[in-house]
Amino acid sequence: MKNAVQNSVQPSEVPIKQSPKVLNPILEFLKEQPVWIVVVGCLIFFSFLSPHFLTVQNLTNILLQSSIIGFMAIGMTYIMINGNIDLSVGATMALAAVLVIGLQPFGLVFAIVISLLAGMAVGALNGWFVTKVGINAFVVTLGAMIGVRGLVFVYTGEQSLVGENFTFADLGASYIGPLPLIVVIFLVTVFLGEWVLRNTPHGRNAFAVGGNYEAAVNAGIKVKKHILINFIVIGFAAALAGIVLASRMNAATPTLGMEYELWVITAVVLGGTKLTGGYGSVLRTFGGILIIGILRNGMNLLNVQAYYVLLIMGLILITVVFIDKRFGKVK
């Protein structure tokens, strides 16, 4: 069983190899990314309480369940490192989901492309209002959150849509080797997100913009273009999440994804990203996503009522910021 615990956190240990200089890489890694202590703690806790928890099947399931929130949380990490916020991801996700189901008669590829474009368009519109017009991102995306939901209702006429194309449903249920296709895409996205953040000019600019906006402007960074790109990326990520969700159900309801923005922001904050900007990591966000996934899954296995899950998740979010504020400065 102990072996299995270590296997399950294997992905997290990959980046250690990038820093061979440190004496005790695991300790150093944990100090830098305390979220993983909580992840491992949750894993151990639930594997003692439920015999069905620590199986390959269930751990894959957790990754599968987390991927929807996960895609959006990766995009949100960039947005929040910039010091912005996006409240419209849940609505954008719903828009992509209803489009990809509703446009199926015109061909699967067309439907997927259009819904991805729609997500990017919402992101671009938000980004344009934030950068070119200069409205606070909270206000812009609060408006979009209400308005895009309106668009979804107008498009569907309040009806749920059911897909006729079963190739689309098969896509969501297909496997690559031992892992579901969706999980593979999700893991690739996580590492791509972290790699871009750490190793490209775009990633470096993200920290610069969030750390000190004026300084970033003076340093010659095209700040507005950078923020616009991040909003388009999160629109794309939300659309991807919507397509994945629609494909798993082969259906879409207009109320889909309500309050998802809450879980997405919770995941990013659990990962230690600061709302004030300039600090954060996609890998830590991945830890935050896993905590939410493990808690939901574990409490389900223990037959805890969904009501208590809501309560506990909220309390965890508050506790994490409390601990971070009280003890975080010791570092």
Place this chain on the structure above:
Amino acid sequence: MQSVFHKNRIITLLKEQGIVIAFIVLISSIALVSDTFLTTENMLLVLRQVSIIGIMAIAMTYVIIGGNFDLSVGSLLSLTTVLMVDLHDKVGPLGAIIIVLIVGLTIGCINGLLIGFYSLNSLIVTLGMLPVLQGITLIYSGGKNVIIQNPEATWFSIFGRGFILGIPVPVIIFLGMALIFGIVLTKTIYGRKLFAVGGNQIASMFAGIRSKSVIFSTFLISSFATSIAGIIMASRVMSSQNNIGQGYELTVIAAVILGGTSLLGGSGSIFKTVIGVLIIGFVNNGLIMLGFPYYTQWLVTWVIIISAVWIDLSSKRGHVFA
């Protein structure tokens, strides 16, 4: 010379009272298309509909002037409404009202303590409080709808359904509270302290203002107002689902933003928040009168929020784009 002076005055008027002018234009244009819109009955109907959001919005104005947010008001509205309806038959109306107010103030204390005294980010704390209160509501009711058995026989119905001199009681409570909140904000020391804290918290501390207590008090006020709104809601519906207040925090914040209160804190006005609330109320009512389905109002709200803030920004900086 005279004309320049005149032009400046118009521009100042537009800058200061743009939202009021927009409101008047809006009302007149809907009234032109629909004959039933500008009747006393319809006006009172809209006022009654917006009074719950309005009561929450004027308190939210205090929170936002202090430089914070309260995203938990929607969930708190659900909790207080469910508690009120359920306890009405168990402990009687008066006891239920007292319990609801105590619960509401306790939640406000927790929010205020964490945000005011521990200086945590209000967005995250109240974002966490949102599912916590949802969870508590569901655990309390066990997911079932709650109902007041005999809504005709109780004096409690006056808060949501009563009329005094032909004016609905919720409207009287809303406008009365708006008046008090407005006076406190502009005419008292507390109001001046609140603006100072929201404008620059560190400077206000050096000026000898207990800024932490001021922020604490705004959250207490916000949850108190939300409890009042919950009591009115309970009295109006007399039976409640567990998610009755879901999403209210958005409409409330949207109304405050429409009223031109700066999200950075330090500026805002109760009067303009009331206008913001009325705009949302009349737009929703007008759209339904014109035969649009209810969800078109969300699209229109989007357009209104963005354009209101855009116009406000461009008038302040003198050009359209940043």
